[in-house]
Amino acid sequence: MKDSLRYNLRVIFVLTFASLICGFVLSFVFNSAKAKIKENEKKDIYRAIYQIVDNCKNVKEKRINEETVYYLFKEKDELIGYAYLSQGQGYQGKIKILFAVDKSIERLLGIEIIESVETPGLGSRINEEDFKNQFKNLKTNVPVECVKFSPQKENQVQAITSATISSRAVVSILNKGIQSLKSLVKEDGK
Incomplete structure (x- = not known):
């Protein structure tokens, strides 16, 4: 008995x-x-910003209400736009999107997926250029919409086959991010 207790x-x-x-150690x-x-x-x-906005020569970060807004400049400090990092829940985990x-x-310059853990071969296809290119030049005054088939109206993007949850998540995160960016820039301009 003592031996088993000791052991x-x-x-x-x-x-x-x-x-x-x-x-x-960990x-x-x-x-x-x-x-x-x-x-x-x-x-x-920064790599994503320069990839989305070809003519961007300088980026300045500005903290507004605990959020970071990236001010994009051409040569001689001419403001050409803004970039913002937005995140939300995808099918399997968090998705981080940078958009400009x-x-x-009033116009979306493009998006880049910074982080995602979506299903390989399905949801991970949100990283493909064909999907991301659909967002170029969309209007920001109306929400972007995700559709299963070919887009019939302005501001629609086609979801990835078998990955509609991930596609819709990207669109939802983007729409929320655009609204956040608008209010942050408006507040900064006061």
Whole structure:
């Protein structure tokens, strides 16, 4: 009886000690990599901005109500538009979208998917150029609409076959992001 109790206590002690060591190592690695992760996220955002807006030469970040708005400039600080990072729930997880609009916030210049964990081969097709190109030059004064078949009206995009949830999620995130950007820019202009 004493031996089994002693054995159980030893197992508990060893497992607890091993768990604590692993927890400390994991915490150390996470904290030491946090700055590099933030730096890489920022690089991804800037790469996406320059990919969407060809004539953008300079980007200035501005914090407004805890949100970041990216002001896009041509040469000699001529404002050409804004970019904004919006996120929401997709089919399997979070989707982050960066989109750019013209300086009057009336026309969408394009979108770029920054992060998604959608189903490979289905929902992950939101990253394909054919899907993203549908968003170029859409109006921002009316919501973008996702349809299953070929778009028949203005501001419609065709959903990806077998990935309508992911397609609709992108459109929903975009529409909410456009409204947020409009209110942030309006507030900044006061």
